[in-house]
Amino acid sequence: xxxxxxxxxxxxxxxxxxxxxxxxxxxxxxxxxxxxxxxxxxxxxxxxxxxxxxxxxxxxxxxxxxxxxxxxxxxxxxxxxxxxxxxxxxxxxxxxxxxxxxxxxxxxxxxxxxxxxxxxxxxxxxxxxxxxxxxxxxxxxxxxxxxxxxxx
Amino acid sequence: xxxxxxxxxxxxxxxxxxxxxxxxxxxxxxxxxxxxxxxxxxxxxxxxxxxxxxxxxxxxxxxxxxxxxxxxxxxxxxxxxxxxxxxxxxxxxxxxxxxxxxxxxxxxxxxxxxxxxxxxxxxxxxxxxxxxxxxxxxxxxxxxxxxxxxxxxxxxxxxxxxxxxxxxxxxxxxxxxxxxxxxxxxxxxxxxxxxxxxxxxxxxxxxxxxxxxxxxxxxxxxxxxxxxxxxxxxxxxxxxxxxxxxxxxxxxxxxxxxxxxxxxxxxxxxxxxxxxxxxxxxxx
Numbered sequence: 060x061x062x063x064x065x066x067x068x069x070x071x072x073x074x075x076x077x078x079x080x081x082x083x084x085x086x087x088x089x090x091x092x093x094x095x096x097x098x099x100x101x102x103x104x105x106x107x108x109x110x111x112x113x114x115x116x117x118x119x120x121x122x123x124x125x126x127x128x129x130x131x132x133x134x135x136x137x138x139x140x141x142x143x144x145x146x147x148x149x150x151x152x153x154x155x156x157x158x159x160x161x162x163x164x165x166x167x168x169x170x171x172x173x174x175x176x177x178x179x180x181x182x183x184x185x186x187x188x189x190x191x192x193x194x195x196x197x198x199x200x201x202x203x204x205x206x207x208x209x210x211x
Numbered sequence: 212x213x214x215x216x217x218x219x220x221x222x223x224x225x226x227x228x229x230x231x232x233x234x235x236x237x238x239x240x241x242x243x244x245x246x247x248x249x250x251x252x253x254x255x256x257x258x259x260x261x262x263x264x265x266x267x268x269x270x271x272x273x274x275x276x277x278x279x280x281x282x283x284x285x286x287x288x289x290x291x292x293x294x295x296x297x298x299x300x301x302x303x304x305x306x307x308x309x310x311x312x313x314x315x316x317x318x319x320x321x322x323x324x325x326x327x328x329x330x331x332x333x334x335x336x337x338x339x340x341x342x343x344x345x346x347x348x349x350x351x352x353x354x355x356x357x358x359x360x361x362x363x364x365x366x367x368x369x370x371x372x373x374x375x376x377x378x379x380x381x382x383x384x385x386x387x388x389x390x391x392x393x394x395x396x397x398x399x400x401x402x403x404x405x406x407x408x409x410x411x412x413x414x415x416x417x418x419x420x421x422x423x424x425x426x427x428x429x430x431x432x433x434x435x436x437x438x439x440x441x442x443x444x445x446x447x448x449x450x451x452x453x454x455x456x457x458x459x460x461x462x463x464x465x466x467x468x469x470x471x472x473x474x475x476x477x478x479x480x481x482x483x484x485x486x487x488x489x490x491x492x493x494x495x
Contacts, residue, residue: 084235085235086258087229090229091226109214111214111215111218111219112214113218114215114219115221115222117222118218118224121225121226122225122229133258136257140238143239143275144241144256145304145366149305175303175366175368176369199306199364199366200361201357201358201360201363201365201367202358202360203357203358203361
């Protein structure tokens with residue numbers, strides 16, 4: 060079982076794995092490919108490295124890249140769209156109370172821009188609210204919003 | 212040799228572990244993650260990491276609007292008419308974990324809910340109201356359903372009544388009623404026309420006879436005046452009148468002789484006497 064792995068074998072493997080990412084979009088194979096390139100560079104510098112060590116280095120480099128990605132790059136990737144995310148699009152929006160909740164009747168809040176296709180929503184709250192108060196959406200419960208008074 | 216086997220197995224372990232731990236959630240979806248069988252968290256779109264072997268993605272839920280077709284059903288209105296109604300509902304899953312854990316099959320649940328609500332709302336309406344007030348039905352439907360689905364983390368965006376039709380037998384009866392109504396109107400219109408025509412005709416006749424009568428009176432007055440004038444003109448001079456009459460008489464006889472069927476003409480021998488006879492009393 061004398062397989063002679065040359066540095067360019069790792070190079071090719073690494074590139075193939077990175078290419079496979081295009082067809083299998085899971086974002087896991089990419090790091091294995093990147094690790095393959097690292098092993099290729101090491102092997103080019105030190106051609107005497109044992110095969111088992113090459114494999115171990117490849118595996119460790121993969122772990123390293125994965126962790127590094129989530130540690131350093133993920134935090135910089137902020138969500139740029141709320142398309143299709145109803146809850147995220149609604150929570151945090153600020154509206155004005157146009158009917159205050161009384162006697163078990165729900166209040167109505169109006170937004171300057173329509174939320175989910177409607178600019179007036181019924182709401183429930185635990186706070187005392189008057190008509191004209193500005194409120195911030197905390198949660199969605201069916202077709203009713205849960206709001207809190209917006210502190211100025 | 213053992214070193215190589217261990218290294219390869221280690222590499223496989225790493226590969227499997229990383230692919231289990233990294234989850235790429237496409238936009239428009241949310242993944243519900245369970246940690247050892249219990250709900251843990253919900254993954255949003257983008258790159259996510261979960262603890263391999265411990266966390267599993269239990270449900271993949273779409274956050275896009277879902278179109279729910281509400282199948283047609285027979286609904287009985289307040290005045291006992293069977294109508295067939297169907298609708299279409301647009302729902303959006305706002306809180307995926309509530310939707311997957313709160314109800315077994317949310318599409319079926321909401322479909323059934325819309326069906327029963329539609330039936331109860333239409334059941335309180337008369338046929339004509341039900342057919343003409345779709346918007347009202349829509350609003351009531353939305354209000355009655357939204358509270359029920361609140362626990363499931365689902366928002367009902369709109370519900371539209373697609374078709375609301377009387378049943379075939381009812382439709383036939385309604386058509387017949389409409390046809391009969393039109394027929395009735397046609398008959399009335401026709402009778403009305405006939406009546407008007409008769410009245411107008413009678414009026415025409417009445418007017419005509421009135422004028423005829425007037426004409427006769429005028430004619431009689433004219434004759435009276437003419438005779439008076441002639442009588443005045445004649446006074447004692449009988450001869451010129453007799454002469455004129457004789458001339459006319461001969462002309463009339465001439466006219467008779469010229470007519471195609473008058474072959475025999477009898478001329479009186481004493482023309483002045485004949486004329487005098489015709490004139491009668493006028494001669495004085």
